[in-house]
Amino acid sequence: MYIYITIFVALQIKYYSATDVELELLDKFEATIAEQDIESQALIYVAGYVAHRFQYKYPQLGYKTKTITPSDDWLSCISRGNCIYPTAEFLKAAEVTDAEFNKFHNNFFNLENKIFDKLSAIVCTKLQNTVPPEVIACLVRTRTYIRIRNINKKIAINNNSYKNITKKS
Numbered sequence: 001m002y003i004y005i006t007i008f009v010a011l012q013i014k015y016y017s018a019t020d021v022e023l024e025l026l027d028k029f030e031a032t033i034a035e036q037d038i039e040s041q042a043l044i045y046v047a048g049y050v051a052h053r054f055q056y057k058y059p060q061l062g063y064k065t066k067t068i069t070p071s072d073d074w075l076s077c078i079s080r081g082n083c084i085y086p087t088a089e090f091l092k093a094a095e096v097t098d099a100e101f102n103k104f105h106n107n108f109f110n111l112e113n114k115i116f117d118k119l120s121a122i123v124c125t126k127l128q129n130t131v132p133p134e135v136i137a138c139l140v141r142t143r144t145y146i147r148i149r150n151i152n153k154k155i156a157i158n159n160n161s162y163k164n165i166t167k168k169s
Contacts, residue, residue: 043091047086048083050086050138050139054135055084060087061087061135062084062085065083068085097136098143101143101144116140116141120140
């Protein structure tokens with residue numbers, strides 16, 4: 001009986017035509033998944049950058065990509081062997097930093113004083129000081145500068161759009 005139902009459902013799916021709403025929902029889902037993958041690959045890259053900055057002082061933060069087996073991620077594709085791939089522990093610290101950064105700043109930017117110090121202290125407490133504070137501070141600084149650059153790009157795009165609209169009028 002179960003096999004018959006499965007075959008019947010499969011036959012129905014074969015002749016099913018998705019609605020525009022369903023296709024739009026599927027496109028949004030695929031875009032979200034792609035965006036999450038890009039963000040995770042970018043986080044690996046940023047963590048590798050910070051590990052590279054501290055590679056002599058804290059060599060336990062990552063490995064040169066030429067010493068590990070190639071994987072199916074973006075960092076391995078762009079590296080010629082000199083990039084640093086973060087360890088699992090340091091990558092987890094970077095994920096915690098990113099999550100706390102997003103909580104602290106929300107969608108825009110927190111306008112309090114000493115945001116680097118406050119956020120670094122929050123992350124160090126969350127990680128129970130398993131990663132040196134100066135490394136966490138570098139992660140926080142780098143992430144903040146990335147957010148500022150993205151905000152500036154959005155402002156420039158909006159300004160250009162506004163200029164184009166006013167020129168046409």
